[in-house]
Amino acid sequence: MADSHFREGADPIITVRGLKNGFGDQIVHDGLDLDVRRGEILGVVGGSGTGKSVLMRSIIGLQTPLAGEITVFGEPTIGREETEAVEIRKRWGVLFQGGALFSTLTVAENVEVPLNEFYRDMDPALTSEIASYKVVMTGLPADAGPKYPAELSGGMKKRAGLARALALDPELLFLDEPTAGLDPIGAAAFDQLTRSLQRTLGLTVFLITHDLDTLYAICDRIAVLADKKVIAVGTIPELLALDHPWIQEYFKGPRGRAAEATQEAQEGGHEGDGPDIGPANHRAAEHHAGRGADAEAAAHPTEVETQQRATDPGAELPEHAARTS
Numbered sequence: 518m519a520d521s522h523f524r525e526g527a528d529p530i531i532t533v534r535g536l537k538n539g540f541g542d543q544i545v546h547d548g549l550d551l552d553v554r555r556g557e558i559l560g561v562v563g564g565s566g567t568g569k570s571v572l573m574r575s576i577i578g579l580q581t582p583l584a585g586e587i588t589v590f591g592e593p594t595i596g597r598e599e600t601e602a603v604e605i606r607k608r609w610g611v612l613f614q615g616g617a618l619f620s621t622l623t624v625a626e627n628v629e630v631p632l633n634e635f636y637r638d639m640d641p642a643l644t645s646e647i648a649s650y651k652v653v654m655t656g657l658p659a660d661a662g663p664k665y666p667a668e669l670s671g672g673m674k675k676r677a678g679l680a681r682a683l684a685l686d687p688e689l690l691f692l693d694e695p696t697a698g699l700d701p702i703g704a705a706a707f708d709q710l711t712r713s714l715q716r717t718l719g720l721t722v723f724l725i726t727h728d729l730d731t732l733y734a735i736c737d738r739i740a741v742l743a744d745k746k747v748i749a750v751g752t753i754p755e756l757l758a759l760d761h762p763w764i765q766e767y768f769k770g771p772r773g774r775a776a777e778a779t780q781e782a783q784e785g786g787h788e789g790d791g792p793d794i795g796p797a798n799h800r801a802a803e804h805h806a807g808r809g810a811d812a813e814a815a816a817h818p819t820e821v822e823t824q825q826r827a828t829d830p831g832a833e834l835p836e837h838a839a840r841t842s
């Protein structure tokens with residue numbers, strides 16, 4: 518598990534209370550609560566269609582909830598005047614699924630989009646210099662700037678999307694399935710990039726993922742979505758202490774055990790613990806074994822119990838409980 522140093526007990530940077538979202542007859546969230554602590558990497562997991570992306574879209578103002586309250590940086594975000602909303606939006610960056618780059622713009626021009634949007638009077642030379650810096654910061658070669666998205670690999674596209682998300686020096690970063698579709702080595706490298714940037718820049722990261730390796734490698738805590746709510750939030754050991762079938766199946770199924778073994782090998786420094794199973798090796802093994810299909814199966818629970826937090830006070834996780842590292 519991650520060992521970044523978020524301030525436990527610090528004021529939450531995001532609070533969600535009583536969130537309700539729906540589309541027609543379909544209710545996606547009902548009474549969802551969540552706190553994201555300043556400085557942490559919070560992983561958000563749940564079966565397909567449990568509303569992880571809708572939750573993120575609600576927090577960043579792209580989805581108007583049916584009910585509930587959301588604050589970011591201590592400010593309510595729902596129903597704000599546009600000028601106030603812009604000031605809040607400036608302080609976060611978003612990497613959407615697939616990168617969501619503008620295909621007709623170069624990488625550098627994509628990174629310049631938020632700079633031009635929020636700082637219209639900025640000297641174009643400075644805008645260009647900042648964009649170049651962000652491109653290099655995400656590990657892309659400097660000559661990637663003039664390239665178009667179609668000329669980039671999947672991993673490079675993600676990095677370009679990340680460079681754009683970092684354009685405004687955000688305090689808060691939203692990542693929606695950042696390692697989906699990446700090759701094993703690329704996924705492990707992207708995880709390390711995320712952790713390194715989070716530490717260096719003091720970011721808080723809201724990270725939606727199905728990737729168990731990412732959860733083990735870099736997340737401080739994990740929020741589990743099921744039954745239209747966040748049913749639990751905690752470290753992996755804390756979650757495993759809960760008697761919840763989806764959580765047990767997810768983390769203790771074959772892929773969860775493999776990801777755990779990978780992490781233990783990493784932390785143990787590979788000293789006589791059997792075969793070297795670094796994240797890229799494990800991911801490579803999964804890749805050859807048809808990881809995508811299995812991971813998808815793991816993400817679709819066959820049975821999910823009713824909202825455990827509401828029914829079982831034991832599911833409330835102690836703030837001070839041990840972390841894995």
Ligand SMILES: Nc1ncnc2c1ncn2[C@@H]1O[C@H](COP(=O)(O)OP(=O)(O)OP(=O)(O)O)[C@@H](O)[C@H]1O
Pocket residue numbers: 540545563564565566567568569570571572
């Ligand atoms: N704009 C929309 N109009 C109608 N239904 C929507 C809309 N956006 C999301 N939904 C529905 O809301 C539910 C939750 O969607 P969401 O994309 O948040 O799921 P998710 O947990 O992120 O899934 P996945 O892991 O597959 O990405 C789904 O049933 C989806 O079809």
